[in-house]
Amino acid sequence: MINQRTITNGNIxxxxxxxxxxxxxxxSRQEIIKGQLTKGDALIIKPEHNNPYDSNAVSVWVEVVKGGLFRNKTVFQKQIGFLSREVAAELHEYIMNGNDVTCSVASITGKGKQSCGVNVQIEKTRVYGEEKKANAQARAVS
Incomplete structure (x- = not known):
């Protein structure tokens, strides 16, 4: 079980x-977690600079695909939680400055119980040059 964050070579x-x-x-986020998530699933992280409770907030989302192939397929993004205040403060600025991060499910705890938890693996990738500048500009307007 992961109680606190662990940083190793830019990974959290x-x-x-x-x-x-x-x-x-x-x-219910719990229903999404229980019904949609498995270890290794890619997650989407979104800085929420307009969050009224924390301007450094970073929400975490899963992409859910429903329907058939091609035209009948619908893709939804569903929120499953947030990064802790401490981790969000560190990553918010890193992301807004044009760097990239990837996030995936490391483990799901408490399956079969009333409430599940989600441990995630975040990999930080420093971006340089024009790509970094373009990323920062795009994120400033979103």
Whole structure:
């Protein structure tokens, strides 16, 4: 079990917070975690500079595909939680400065119990030159 973040060569392992809350549309994050996530799944992280509780907040989302092939396929993004305040403060500036991060499910804890937790692996990738400048500009307007 991962209790605190661990940083190794720019990688971070940490536990998500807010996984027991419902999303704005009323959908249970716990149901999304139990029904959609498996170890190794890629996750999407989004800095939320307009978050009223924490300007460094970083939310974590999973992409869910429903339907058939090609035209009948629908892709949704569903929030499953947030990075802790400490980890978010570190990564928010890193991301907004044009660097890249990837995030994936390291493990799901408590399966079969009322409440599940999600441990994630975050890999930091420093970006240089024009790509970094373009990333920073794009993220400043999103």
């Amino acid at each position: 392992k940490t536990k998500l917070v807010g996984v027991s809350h419902n999303n704005d549309d009323g959908e």
